[in-house]
Amino acid sequence: LDSVDTTNPDIKQLTDIKRDILPLRARVQSCIAEVDQTLQKRQKDLDLLGSQFSTEEPEVAQARIDIASERNNLEKRLAACNYILIQTKDIKERIDATEKASMALQMLSKGVNSRQLLQENFQQLGNWWKIGHKFLIEQSGLQLLSSSDIFSLLGILLFSLWAGRVWRRVLLAKVQNYCVDRCTNFLLALRTCMTNALPILLPSVLMMLYLSVSLPLNPVPFIVQAALGVVFYVLAGVMISAAFNPTSPAVHYLPMKATLALALDRRLKVLLAVVLIGYFLFGTVFAATLSESQNFFTRSVYGLFLVVNLVWVVLLAGWLPGMVKTKGVRSLLVIALLFSLGAEWAGYRNLATFLITGLIGSVAGFGIVWFINTLLKDMFDGLDKGFQPWQQQFRTYMELKENERLPGLIWIRLTSAVVLWGGLALLVLWIWGLSRRGFESIASLLQEGFMIGTFHFVPGQIVLAIIIFSVLCSVTGWLKRTGMPRWLKNTQLDQGARDALVTISGYVGLTISVIIGLSLAGLHLANIAIIAGALSVGIGFGLQNIVNNFVSGLVLHVERPIRVGDWIVVGTTEGYVRKINTRSTRIETFDHADVIVPNSELISGQVTNWMLHDSWGRIIVPIGVAYGTNTAKVRDALISVASKHEMVVTDSPRFPPPTVLIRGFGDNAIDFELRCFIKKIDKRYDVMSDLYFAIDEIFSREGIVIPFPQQDLHVKSWPSAKIESELPHT
Known part of the structure; x- marks a missing residue:
């Protein structure tokens, strides 16, 4: 650098010097980080050995001497690396100052003005x-x-x-x-x-x-x-x-x-x-x-x-x-x-x-860039809505419903925007003559980074981590939405098991994506554990309900007490399980209303699952007949009605055939119950309605009367004289 003419510097020569400095600075910083980490380990080893005693074992004393000697050598090496880093920084600052002075001199140099040129x-x-x-x-x-x-x-x-x-x-x-x-x-x-x-x-x-x-x-x-x-x-x-x-x-x-x-x-x-x-x-x-x-x-x-x-x-x-x-x-x-x-x-x-x-x-x-961004935005909107034929075919391949957005496309939009506008920023810097100074500074900043507290923040690693995290999240979303369901269709697992595996694979994929992204960003696993420990305090106070529901969701997916498609009863809510999410479960009632139930209530509360092991279940149809009716005739009629319905189980070794019981003698009728098992318990109301129609038809044909409530009033005395005296005279 001393050989450079500061009054009329060779810009190319200065650029070559700065280009040679960049890899040297990177090696020096890597050396500093490595030596500093090793030095901390050796200091911890000395702290573990404690103070020196006159009666300690010779092996311990020798280990203390070796560790102290290695620590001293590491400190010398660290000092040498820091000295080289300071020197390279000083050289870079001198080159920057020389380039700025040269550029200012060139910009302010004046030649012949246009009036003189016109005359000449x-x-x-x-x-x-x-x-x-x-x-x-x-x-x-x-x-x-x-x-x-x-x-x-x-x-x-x-x-x-x-x-x-x-x-x-x-x-x-x-x-x-x-x-x-x-x-x-x-x-x-x-x-x-x-x-x-x-x-x-x-x-x-x-x-x-x-x-x-x-x-x-x-x-x-x-x-x-x-x-x-x-x-x-x-x-x-x-x-x-x-x-x-x-x-x-x-x-x-x-x-x-x-x-x-x-x-x-x-x-x-x-x-x-x-x-x-x-x-x-x-x-x-x-x-x-x-x-x-x-x-x-x-x-x-x-x-x-x-x-x-x-x-x-x-x-x-x-x-x-x-x-x-x-x-x-x-x-x-x-x-x-x-x-x-x-x-x-x-x-x-x-x-x-x-x-x-x-x-x-x-x-x-x-x-x-504005024009390209407009076209890309239109293309991405087409992928979300299916404007062009190839976009419609792609959405069909991804098994997307109408108006359903493409999973992971948001990350592609973000990446394209960063690339376009970031590239424009670099282009502007290059156009404005910063290729000799600004790009070296930017490259140094991206490669070497800077310190925020005790954390070494490297923008290049952060950008790479975001890109990799975006790609992994997109792949995870595709596997969860399309890949895993398509592959699991070829297995013998039921729908509930397939949904559980898909959801758990999504959690695992997201966790792996976060860990890889944080690792690429320069955050070591030990630091991640420290952050997780710090977050646990906040979780214990402010996020305990959310974490409780999240863990309950994992338990639901592992134990599977309820599955998608099951008919369950939770408190006053009754309906089908449509989706088990991270925090809550969506239940669709028979009125087609969606009820969101926190997962913790499904774990800690009482839940009736009509379809836990299979879809078969028992229904009870109460019916009353008039006194004096032939009870055997009523029994045969009810069993005949039940046996003719296609949903009623009649010949299964696991379940008994339809039976008729007399439950008591009521005020107005003999109370019967028709008990039978059906193949789909979620159709119980439809089957009961069909049975009631059939019972009414066969009772009418057989002359069996279904009584209605009635009450007889017996008057012991009638005060006729008093009533007649109160009647008005005409």
Whole structure:
């Protein structure tokens, strides 16, 4: 570093030094962390040995000496690593200071202003014609073309124009509007605009290829560079048309007014033409033919057209949806553009180049990222709703219901947003000249990290941990929702066991994902145990009910006293178990109302499960007949009714056949009970209703009377005289 000239430093040399320092700093920091950890272990070993005694065993004394010697060596090594780290930090700070001073000197260097350039070039107008004529004849590359090359180029031009027009007509006739969202609209617009540009694009590409093959490329002739620029101009124009003014049958699809889109299309194409002219003037061999004064004068005139068009585009962008509230930002952008033009005219050309390049690159990068983000958002929405045929097929493969969101897609959305906008931030840093200083600092920060208390926070590891955790969560969600149920269908397990395995596998997958994510983030298992111990205090006070329900949910999945599909009774709630979640269980009543029951109540309270071992169960049908009825006839009729019902069990070795009991002699009737087992106890009310209909029918046919409640009133005396005296006389 001492050999570097601080007054006129070599930026490349400084960059190479900083690049060499980065891996050295990483190794030193790794050494510090490793030695420090080992040093703590040796100190703990010494603490365990305790104080030295005169009567201690020789082996203990020797172990104490060895550990102390190793500790001293480790302390020396740690001091050496810290010294190297301090030195590298000092070198990096000196390089940063040198680069900042050099950049400030370059930005503030002043040349000839535009007024002086105008006077000088106005006096030498004839030189412009001579330079242009000489360049065209001697240096443009046209002098390298033979007559056969010229005729070949004319033939290629005419043939490609004809072929492009024919292909455009044929291809546009076959295009159909199949669009269902913005993504398909963009693809269709890109296809139609590319097809519409074939009469220009095809000749440009073929002529560029022919010139590249037929002419020497060292150095590259101007006509080859110009042909390449035209090709990129046409392709960029196609992209602009596809975004703002698509060719029919494609239609306008972006969230803006069609008139605004048309205005943006025209202005961006004019700006693109200005950029192409700038490439011809300053990006090709033509720039070497101009003198310094002519080059600066050309830059001043060109800067006026460029800034005017950029300001025009910024003003039009203010009418975009969501950009109305950015008036302050747009005003600052316009001021910065005008300031860069003024700096160019005043002679501060390095400052003007720095500003205009940064502003154009930042705005263009933001527009591209916004456009890509819009298309990706539309594609992700299509995966959640199934707009396109391939999205519908994918949702069918994932066995997703209508309006059901794709599991794990939220993590893909988050990752894509981080990649897009994070990439834009890095692009902006690179455009604004931070590739030599900022990127090293960012890379150092991402790789080396910083300390927060006693925790070494490394952003690179944190980002990697989030990405891996997102992927693992998505895989776990897919296994839980699709993979495991599909595989378990081939087993002999019942539905309840399959649901329990799926839920437990989801818990296990989530736990593994969290552990792996925390480990990749740099949090060791010992620290995780400490955090878990600290959280247990909060759990004991504020989250005990949630944890109780969570543990109860695990018990329900392991012991399976209730299963999905069982008919249970919990207190006053009766219905089917529809889902056993982490914290609660959802029960659907017979009125199709969902009742959420905490899992702890299902473990600690009394629960009646009608379908724990099987779906069979007993029903009791009470019935009363009039006194004097033949009881044997009633019994035979009831057994006949029960035996004829398809749901009643009549010949099972496990359960008795239907039976009829006399339960007593009531006030108005002889009370009978028909007891029978049915195959599906959850259909008990339907079966009982069917049996009652059949009993009423057979009793009517057999003349068996079902009495109704009645009461006889016996009057012992009637005070007729008193009543007659109170009656009114007519």
